[in-house]
Amino acid sequence: MPKQIEDKKKILVRVKKIQGQVHAIERALEGDTPCAAILQQICAIRGAMNGLMTELLEVHLKDTLVAGESTEQQRHDELSDISKILKSYLK
Template structure:
């Protein structure tokens, strides 16, 4: 089961908000909005998506990784590597 399953509606609401921000960026370009104003909105959208990713990562570690570690074995090592790889991708972006 996914770590966000208990509050999937909240997760989807948050993603829809980000989707709305991206649609807003499209409108700004269509309307020839000043570049700096668009870049300001790109920054806000990026922060919102990063905050979402960090929340999802936190839940993954608190649920999926914790459960795998409790069981031990190869599954624990695999889940830990997945989490480390995800953190590395987030840090690089």
């Protein structure tokens, strides 16, 4: 969880936008929207999710590895955890 209020607000705004995009796809599927338009919206959501991942990762690294008061072992463990998450994300 982001430690800075402004970071948390920015991330929550991104999540709410993504929720709006997902709801738009739901409405499009319930309606008569052409598949190409729905596929384009899915692409937009994927880009938004990538942006969310990037921003949250940046905040997390800043909060835990740069600004955090942690031992070398804790930083090593955190880096290992983040590496596993990134490998999973990039599959």
